[in-house]
Amino acid sequence: MANETPIRKLKLGIVGIGVGASEILPAMEQIPEFELAAAADVNPRVLETFRDRYHTKTYDSVEKLCADPNVEVVWISTPNRFHAAHTIIAANAGKHVVVEKPMAISLQEAENMIEATIKNKIKLLCGHTQSFGPHIRTMRKIIRSGELGRLCALHVWAYTDWMLRPRTADELDINQGGGVPYRQGPHQIDTLRLLGGGMVRSVRGSTGAWFKGRPIPGYYSGFMEFEDGTPATLMHNGYGYFLASELVPWGGQNSRYSEAERAKVRKSLLDGTRDENADKDAMRIGGANESEIRDRSKVKPWLPNDLGILVATCEKGDIRQSQYGLFVHSDEGTKDVPLIGGGGPSRRGELMELYNAVVLDKPIRHTGPWGMATLEVCLAIIESAKQRKEIYLKHQVPAPEED
Numbered sequence: 492m493a494n495e496t497p498i499r500k501l502k503l504g505i506v507g508i509g510v511g512a513s514e515i516l517p518a519m520e521q522i523p524e525f526e527l528a529a530a531a532d533v534n535p536r537v538l539e540t541f542r543d544r545y546h547t548k549t550y551d552s553v554e555k556l557c558a559d560p561n562v563e564v565v566w567i568s569t570p571n572r573f574h575a576a577h578t579i580i581a582a583n584a585g586k587h588v589v590v591e592k593p594m595a596i597s598l599q600e601a602e603n604m605i606e607a608t609i610k611n612k613i614k615l616l617c618g619h620t621q622s623f624g625p626h627i628r629t630m631r632k633i634i635r636s637g638e639l640g641r642l643c644a645l646h647v648w649a650y651t652d653w654m655l656r657p658r659t660a661d662e663l664d665i666n667q668g669g670g671v672p673y674r675q676g677p678h679q680i681d682t683l684r685l686l687g688g689g690m691v692r693s694v695r696g697s698t699g700a701w702f703k704g705r706p707i708p709g710y711y712s713g714f715m716e717f718e719d720g721t722p723a724t725l726m727h728n729g730y731g732y733f734l735a736s737e738l739v740p741w742g743g744q745n746s747r748y749s750e751a752e753r754a755k756v757r758k759s760l761l762d763g764t765r766d767e768n769a770d771k772d773a774m775r776i777g778g779a780n781e782s783e784i785r786d787r788s789k790v791k792p793w794l795p796n797d798l799g800i801l802v803a804t805c806e807k808g809d810i811r812q813s814q815y816g817l818f819v820h821s822d823e824g825t826k827d828v829p830l831i832g833g834g835g836p837s838r839r840g841e842l843m844e845l846y847n848a849v850v851l852d853k854p855i856r857h858t859g860p861w862g863m864a865t866l867e868v869c870l871a872i873i874e875s876a877k878q879r880k881e882i883y884l885k886h887q888v889p890a891p892e893e894d
């Protein structure tokens with residue numbers, strides 16, 4: 492129609508077109524408010540595929556992408572050890588930033604990132620992904636409505652095959668942010684903090700590295716206590732002998748590998764016969780297994796996947812994920828409550844929070860200080876495991892009021 496206002500498109504550049512980017516790209520393609528303006532990577536194969544598919548500019552460095560005046564926002568999806576440096580380069584170039592989880596690998600790095608965003612007056616969104624999803628947003632809304640009384644406890648458990656998926660060298664080095672605590676901790680911690688009000692008082696954690704074929708922790712568990720006394724437990728076991736999706740009636744073996752294939756992968760990691768780089772590259776843009784990753788953006792029945800099974804206990808009932816909504820168990824029986832916005836993948840929530848912040852000047856919920864507080868809990872789990880002591884936290888910030 493002639494008098495329709497054209498959509499204000501946000502011009503986005505991606506740095507690091509890896510597996511994470513293969514997951515976010517389908518969501519970007521589906522949202523008309525976004526325009527893919529450019530991408531940067533050090534892998535010429537993915538750059539060429541990106542250029543052919545999206546007909547955009549590509550660069551071989553973050554600096555070059557950040558010098559492109561057509562790019563307004565930079566999505567940083569490079570390995571964890573680069574998150575701080577790449578965020579600071581983008582901020583100094585005046586670009587808004589979304590940084591993948593974990594925000595950084597140390598609190599000092601997180602502080603430097605926040606400082607750069609303040610100095611350059613740009614918006615920083617810490618893209619922890621899972622808590623942006625409709626299940627978590629709806630759960631938060633029910634908790635905050637008070638219909639079940641006060642929140643009493645939170646528990647989240649994940650059993651996945653994370654350790655058997657192909658990994659690059661940096662993902663196998665804890666000093667570079669490798670392993671399940673760094674990579675999966677932020678998802679669960681961010682979610683629990685959002686539901687529990689944000690302010691974690693202390694943490695007791697434990698980590699485990701139990702498989703000779705992988706030199707990193709594939710397990711963590713933790714007990715978090717919020718300032719108001721609410722307890723929360725979290726656990727992720729990525730060794731893949733058992734998958735939490737098997738506990739869900741509509742679930743089953745939700746893995747890229749069958750049980751027998753998972754055993755074969757473990758054997759190949761032990762005898763060194765796996766071509767891990769080729770396996771990982773196959774999951775990136777243009778790779779033979781990219782469709783598996785792109786599929787994650789489709790609306791499907793909920794499964795525990797990497798976040799796990801989450802139960803929020805209130806005074807008058809429990810809330811947990813159902814196939815397409817949330818089960819609310821109370822004296823009135825079990826209700827299957829529909830999700831905010833009818834559901835949909837978490838990545839959409841992340842993108843819309845970004846759009847609303849940059850274009851409509853709405854507040855960001857997953858700010859730099861929020862991401863830093865999540866990282867603090869993640870690091871405290873690792874430190875507590877070493878010291879075998881409870882760790883008290885200093886950088887916590889409250890969950891945002893606005894939803």
Ligand SMILES: NC(=O)c1ccc[n+]([C@@H]2O[C@H](COP(=O)([O-])OP(=O)(O)OC[C@H]3O[C@@H](n4cnc5c(N)ncnc54)[C@H](O)[C@@H]3O)[C@@H](O)[C@H]2O)c1
Pocket residue numbers: 506507508509510511512514531532533534537551552553568569570571573591592593618619620659674771775
């Ligand atoms: N939010 C989520 O659910 C989710 C899912 C997957 C990955 N991730 C995050 O994405 C990040 C990348 O993980 P991945 O699995 O996609 O790894 P990956 O290795 O597939 O992707 C990283 C990409 O960055 C590129 N790269 C490396 N150094 C670079 C540099 N200096 N400049 C530009 N590009 C560079 C690599 O070539 C690669 O293509 C990690 O921080 C991870 O935690 C998040």
